[in-house]
Amino acid sequence: TLIQKRWFHLAGSKESSAYLVEGFLSYLSNLSADLHKHVVNCIDINHNTVLHYAISYNNMDVANAILNTNVSNVDQSNAAGYSPLMLAALTVVPTDSNRDLLKKLFTLGNVNAKSTDSTGQTPLMLAVGHGHLETVNLLLSNARCDVNVQDADGSSALMCASEKGQANLFIFLFVVSFVVLLFHLLCCCF
The missing domain is CATH 1.10.220 (Annexin V; domain 1)
Incomplete structure (x- = not known):
């Protein structure tokens, strides 16, 4: 039109x-x-x-x-299988001027949605794969972001960090995964 x-x-x-x-x-x-x-x-x-x-x-x-x-x-997937939220995780490096916008986008969208392409990666996995530590931190500051979601190959964000040689992100995600596991264990046992 x-x-x-x-x-x-x-x-x-x-x-x-x-x-x-x-x-x-x-x-x-x-x-x-x-x-x-x-x-x-x-x-x-x-x-x-x-x-x-x-x-x-x-x-x-x-x-x-x-x-x-x-x-x-914000969750509309394009023909390549990516939503605007996923593109932000891939391409946008957080700065003072756009950090609030990214937080808003990550709050409005489904941070655990998988791309509709053959990889089935989440925004967190995409940010990890491209070494965007601050974007990873922004995604994880959203309480709904699940570090244990797996892509089409069965890999989690932690495994993506390992596969891509992202040592700092691997350590960071390992600690986050451990804290999440500990939290779940404490909630179940007490």
Whole structure:
């Protein structure tokens, strides 16, 4: 549709302006709540939403504008099997300016969702595999993040760290896994 093309042109490029995106979203919201939600979540031929592109291009201002609508489906998988949350775990290095946005994204989305590609990896596994220690820490600060989820090969995030030679992440995840196990044992026994 024409609106969809305009939306991807306006908000789905490296040079997209958060100011213009916010204005367009405000206009749509005033027109129709249903249209607003539909446009925010519309997908292109590769099943990407504009949020996928904003995250991929590290355009955190546009990503924040989209998240602030409170209607964005942050768990929408693209044709490659990745949600915006997974792309953030893969590509975004936390900084002072985007840390709050990442926390919000990780809170809104399913941090234990597996990619729909053949690997079935979670955002935590993707961050571990790329050595993003601070992203791993942000994911684990979300109480719902499960360090023991396994991918299609039966590997957990701890095993991914070992396979990728990420010694610091391996030690960190080993300690976290031990604490989780200890917590479960204490809860069951007392």
